[in-house]
Amino acid sequence: MGTQTDVRKMIHDNIVNNRNRVDKLVPRILFLAALVSVVTTLGIVATLIFDSVKFFQMVPFSQVFSTELAPLRAENPTFGILPLINGTVFSSLIAMAVAGPVGLTAAIYLSQFASERVRNTLKPIMEILAGIPTIVYGFFAYSFVTPILMKLIPDLGAKNVLSPGLVMGVMIIPIVASLSEDAMNSVPKTISEGALGLGSTKFEVAVKVVLPAAISGILASFVLGISRAIGETMIVTIASGSSKAFTYDITQSMQTMTSYIVEFTSGDAGTGTAGYYSLYAVGLILLLFTLVMNLFAQYISHRFREEY
Amino acid sequence: MTNEMKDTGIVYDVKGLDLWYGQDQALKNINMQIYKNQVTAVIGPSGCGKSTFVKTLNRMVENIPIVKIGGEILYHGENIFDKSVMVEELRTKVGMVFQKPNPFPKSIYENVLYGPKIHGIRDKKVHMEILETSLKAAALWDEVKDRLDDNAYGLSGGQQQRLCIARALAVQPEVILMDEPTSALDPIATQKIEDLINQLKEDYSIIIVTHSMQQAGRISDKTAFFLMGELIEYDDTSKIFSNPAKKQTEDYITGRFG
Numbered sequence: 001m002g003t004q005t006d007v008r009k010m011i012h013d014n015i016v017n018n019r020n021r022v023d024k025l026v027p028r029i030l031f032l033a034a035l036v037s038v039v040t041t042l043g044i045v046a047t048l049i050f051d052s053v054k055f056f057q058m059v060p061f062s063q064v065f066s067t068e069l070a071p072l073r074a075e076n077p078t079f080g081i082l083p084l085i086n087g088t089v090f091s092s093l094i095a096m097a098v099a100g101p102v103g104l105t106a107a108i109y110l111s112q113f114a115s116e117r118v119r120n121t122l123k124p125i126m127e128i129l130a131g132i133p134t135i136v137y138g139f140f141a142y143s144f145v146t147p148i149l150m151k152l153i154p155d156l157g158a159k160n161v162l163s164p165g166l167v168m169g170v171m172i173i174p175i176v177a178s179l180s181e182d183a184m185n186s187v188p189k190t191i192s193e194g195a196l197g198l199g200s201t202k203f204e205v206a207v208k209v210v211l212p213a214a215i216s217g218i219l220a221s222f223v224l225g226i227s228r229a230i231g232e233t234m235i236v237t238i239a240s241g242s243s244k245a246f247t248y249d250i251t252q253s254m255q256t257m258t259s260y261i262v263e264f265t266s267g268d269a270g271t272g273t274a275g276y277y278s279l280y281a282v283g284l285i286l287l288l289f290t291l292v293m294n295l296f297a298q299y300i301s302h303r304f305r306e307e308y
Numbered sequence: 309m310t311n312e313m314k315d316t317g318i319v320y321d322v323k324g325l326d327l328w329y330g331q332d333q334a335l336k337n338i339n340m341q342i343y344k345n346q347v348t349a350v351i352g353p354s355g356c357g358k359s360t361f362v363k364t365l366n367r368m369v370e371n372i373p374i375v376k377i378g379g380e381i382l383y384h385g386e387n388i389f390d391k392s393v394m395v396e397e398l399r400t401k402v403g404m405v406f407q408k409p410n411p412f413p414k415s416i417y418e419n420v421l422y423g424p425k426i427h428g429i430r431d432k433k434v435h436m437e438i439l440e441t442s443l444k445a446a447a448l449w450d451e452v453k454d455r456l457d458d459n460a461y462g463l464s465g466g467q468q469q470r471l472c473i474a475r476a477l478a479v480q481p482e483v484i485l486m487d488e489p490t491s492a493l494d495p496i497a498t499q500k501i502e503d504l505i506n507q508l509k510e511d512y513s514i515i516i517v518t519h520s521m522q523q524a525g526r527i528s529d530k531t532a533f534f535l536m537g538e539l540i541e542y543d544d545t546s547k548i549f550s551n552p553a554k555k556q557t558e559d560y561i562t563g564r565f566g
Binding site: 115116188190191193194195196197198199200201204208209212213 | 406410
C-alpha cells in the first residue's frame with residue numbers, strides 16, 4: 001500500500017508460475033533418475049535369466065551340480081559349478097577370517113577407546129583402503145603376499161586361494177570396521193554411562209554393553225563384507241588362477257565364479273555354445289548368492305536388534 | 309581416622325574443590341560435608357555446576373577428556389583422587405542414577421545383575437537373592453516379578469528409572485547419586501521415586517541434583533545452593549527455604565531468577 005509497486009501481486013504471479021513449471025517438472029526428473037537403476041537391474045536380471053534358461057536346456061542339472069568342470073574340452077565339455085562355488089566360498093571364508101576379527105577390533109577401538117583426534121586421523125586413512133582399485137590389491141597379492149607365504153608354506157602354489165583370500169580380507173576391513181563403528185557409536189552414550197557408573201571398566205562397557213546393543217549392525221556389516229568377498233573379481237583372478245579342480249586345499253589354485261566369468265568373457269567361447277551360455281548361468285547363481293546375503297543382512301538387523 | 313569419620317556421620321568431606329572444563333572453571337573452591345543417611349539436595353540454575361559437582365563425587369566427570377580437577381574429596385577420610393583409589397570400586401560404593409532412565413537393552417534380570425556379574429559374582433542362588441532384594445528395595449518387584457526375562461525397554465519411564473535404581477542397589481552401595489532423576493518423568497512416576505528416596509535413606513546416603521525446589525523441599529534434609537560454580541549456601545533444608553542467610557539464595561528460591 002505504501003509502495004507503488006504491487007509486491008503482493010508479483011509474489012502471487014511468481015508462485016503460480018513456479019507451480020506450473022518447476023513443481024510439475026521436478027518430480028518427473030527425479031522419478032526418471034530413480035528409474036535408471038531400477039530398469040538397469042531388471043534388464044540385467046532378465047538377460048541373465050533368458051540366457052541361463054538356454055544353458056540349462058543344453059546341460060542337464062545333474063551335470064551342473066557336479067564337481068566335473070572342463071568347459072574348454074573339445075569333446076564333451078562339462079559344466080559342473082561346484083568347483084567354482086567351492087572357490088568362492090573358500091576365498092570369502094579366508095577373507096572374512098581376516099576382516100571379521102580385525103575389522104571388529106578396529107571398530108571397538110575407534111568407537112570406545114580412541115580419542116577424537118586419533119579417530120579423526122585413523123578413520124579417513126582406513127577408508128582410503130576401501131578406495132584402492134582392486135586390480136592393485138590383486139597385483140599386491142600375487143607379487144608380494146604369495147612370495148612371502150611361499151617361504152612359510154613350501155608347498156604353496158604360485159597361484160593359490162590363500163593369498164588373495166587374505167588380501168581380500170584386508171580390503172574388506174574398512175567395510176566391517178566402518179559399519180560396525182557406526183553401529184557402536186549409535187548406541188546412546190547414556191547407556192555406556194550407566195555401565196561406567198556401576199564400576200565397569202571401559203573394556204567391560206565395550207564388550208558387555210555396547211557390543212551386544214550394536215550386534216545387529218555388526219552382523220549386518222559382516223554379511224555385507226561377505227557379499228563383497230563373493231563378488232570380488234580382480235584379486236582372485238590374478239592371484240588364485242583358474243584351476244577347475246575340486247579341492248579343499250587352500251594352498252592350491254581355485255577358480256571362483258567371478259574369475260570364471262573373466263576367463264570366459266576374455267577368451268573365445270563361441271556365441272551360442274554351452275560355454276557361452278554358462279557365463280550367464282554362473283552370473284545368475286552369483287547374483288542369487290549376493291541377493292541371499294543381502295536379504296540375510298536385513299533379516300539379521302531386524303532379528304537381533306536390541307531396542308533402546 | 310576412618311572410624312572416627314564414620315562416627316561423626318560424615319560420608320564426604322569436600323575440601324577446596326576446583327574443576328575446569330578446558331579454560332572454563334565450572335566449580336570454584338567448594339567446601340562441604342555430606343552426611344550419612346541423609347538426603348542432600350543440590351539446587352541452582354542451569355549451568356551452575358550442580359551436575360558437575362555430583363558427577364565428581366564418583367569421578368564420572370573424568371570421562372570428559374578436558375576436565376582438570378584441584379582440591380580434595382575425602383570419602384570416609386580417603387581422598388578419592390589418590391592414586392591408590394580404584395575408580396571402579398569407588399563407583400560400586402557410590403552408585404549413580406541418571407537424568408534419563410538408561411537401562412541396558414537387556415532383560416530386567418540382566419539389568420539388575422549386570423553389576424554383580426561384572427564384579428565376579430557367579431552363584432545363581434546369590435543372583436536370585438540380589439535380584440529380589442534389589443527390585444523390592446526399588447519398589448518394583450511386584451510389578452515385574454512375572455516378567456523378569458522381558459526387555460527393560462518394555463517398561464514405562466518411571467519403571468525404567470526404578471529399575472536403574474535397583475541396578476545401582478544390586479552392588480550394595482553406600483551412597484546413591486541422583487542427577488535429576490525425575491526430570492524425564494510424569495508427576496505420578498515422580499511421586500513414586502520421591503517416596504522411594506524417603507525409604508532408601510534408611511540404608512543409604514543420597515545426594516540428589518534437582519531443578520525443582522519443591523522437590524528439594526519435599527525430600528531433602530540438607531540443601532546446597534550452587535550459583536556460577538560456587539557453593540553459595542549449604543544448610544538444613546528447612547532453614548534454606550524459610551530463612552536463607554544469603555540474598556542470592558533468597559532470590560533464587562523465591563523465583564526472582566533461574
